[in-house]
Amino acid sequence: MAALTYLNLGSGSAGNASAIVMEDGGPIRVLLVDLGLSPSRCREMLASASLRPEQVVGVLLTHLDHDHYRPTWTRSLVHRGIPVHVHEQHAEAALAAGVPSACLRAYEGELRPTEGLRVSTLLASHDESGSVAMRLDAEGVSIGLATDLGRVPEALIELFAGIDLLGLESNYCPRMQAASPRPAFLKRRITGGHGHLSNAEAIAAATAISARSDLRHLVLLHLSRECNDRELVARLFEEALPWLRGRTSIARQDEMTGPLRIEAAAIGVAR
Numbered sequence: 284m285a286a287l288t289y290l291n292l293g294s295g296s297a298g299n300a301s302a303i304v305m306e307d308g309g310p311i312r313v314l315l316v317d318l319g320l321s322p323s324r325c326r327e328m329l330a331s332a333s334l335r336p337e338q339v340v341g342v343l344l345t346h347l348d349h350d351h352y353r354p355t356w357t358r359s360l361v362h363r364g365i366p367v368h369v370h371e372q373h374a375e376a377a378l379a380a381g382v383p384s385a386c387l388r389a390y391e392g393e394l395r396p397t398e399g400l401r402v403s404t405l406l407a408s409h410d411e412s413g414s415v416a417m418r419l420d421a422e423g424v425s426i427g428l429a430t431d432l433g434r435v436p437e438a439l440i441e442l443f444a445g446i447d448l449l450g451l452e453s454n455y456c457p458r459m460q461a462a463s464p465r466p467a468f469l470k471r472r473i474t475g476g477h478g479h480l481s482n483a484e485a486i487a488a489a490t491a492i493s494a495r496s497d498l499r500h501l502v503l504l505h506l507s508r509e510c511n512d513r514e515l516v517a518r519l520f521e522e523a524l525p526w527l528r529g530r531t532s533i534a535r536q537d538e539m540t541g542p543l544r545i546e547a548a549a550i551g552v553a554r
Contacts, residue, residue: 284546285305285423286421286544286545287304287305287306287424288303288304288542288543289303289543290304290328290329290541291504292320293324293535294535295506295507295534296350296507296536297350298319298320299319299350299505300316300325301450302314302316302332303426304332305399307399313334313338313339314340314343314396315339315342316345316428317351317352319351321355332539336363339363340396341365341366341367341368341397342365342366342367343415344367344373344377345416345417345428347373347376347380352377352380354380360386361385367382367383368388368394369382369387369388370389370390372406372412399421400421401419403420404417405436405439408436408476409431409477410477414431416439416442416443417429418442418443423546424546425446425545426448426450427442427443428449429450430451432479432480433475433478433479434476435480439488440492443496444492444496445495445496446496446498447500447545448545449501450534451488451489451503451504452479452485452505453480453505454481454485455511456482457474457481460474460481460510479507486523486524489524489527501531502532503532504534513533
């Protein structure tokens with residue numbers, strides 16, 4: 284029986300990267316989701332979880348903003364010949380950002396980046412080109428990841444029905460956003476339905492997904508360093524989703540969150 288382990292290697296305004304570890308009786312395989320942290324930082328985080336670079340079999344990119352893909356990855360990707368899977372609408376942007384053409388794998392809809400793992404995707408609203416929400420399914424276990432969303436369509440709630448672990452952005456507090464010294468155009472971009480999710484929008488999405496799933500764990504991603512507060516987010520989610528008390532984590536920019544291992548009907552911190 285397959286098992287998936289989720290690790291967030293760092294999440295926030297300065298860079299985002301996660302790892303999905305697949306175990307099914309054969310060699311351990313690692314998929315990286317976004318490369319917004321440096322190669323050395325990701326290697327350090329993986330090593331702390333006893334994972335090696337040669338176990339990385341592919342990369343899934345949600346989009347090509349600088350905090351989700353760093354051009355400093357180009358050499359490592361070429362050296363190891365790591366496939367980089369991007370939505371076909373992001374292919375040109377990926378090449379322009381430095382993703383090696385030899386590594387680029389464009390897709391639309393569903394993909395199978397490694398044996399035994401199916402990834403279903405949805406291109407959600409974010410700026411002009413969108414951001415990809417992903418559902419990763421192995422035998423009897425599933426993970427849903429969604430970040431940099433301008434809004435949450437019903438199709439996303441449906442895509443994530445029945446998942447075991449949800450990684451979801453909770454980017455900003457509207458009051459802190461309004462009071463910040465950010466220029467007006469940036470505030471409009473973030474809050475106008477094509478930028479990021481507020482805490483309240485994230486709560487609404489997590490509540491809807493939880494109602495359709497036996498959600499074992501919730502990981503909150505991509506908190507704004509200027510316009511959000513960890514204690515505020517923790518309090519809001521505990522009040523709104525008390526059934527997930529003790530099963531909710533808030534990812535940090537400079538620390539790893541996890542590893543969180545999912546087996547058929549149970550989840551726990553890997554030991």
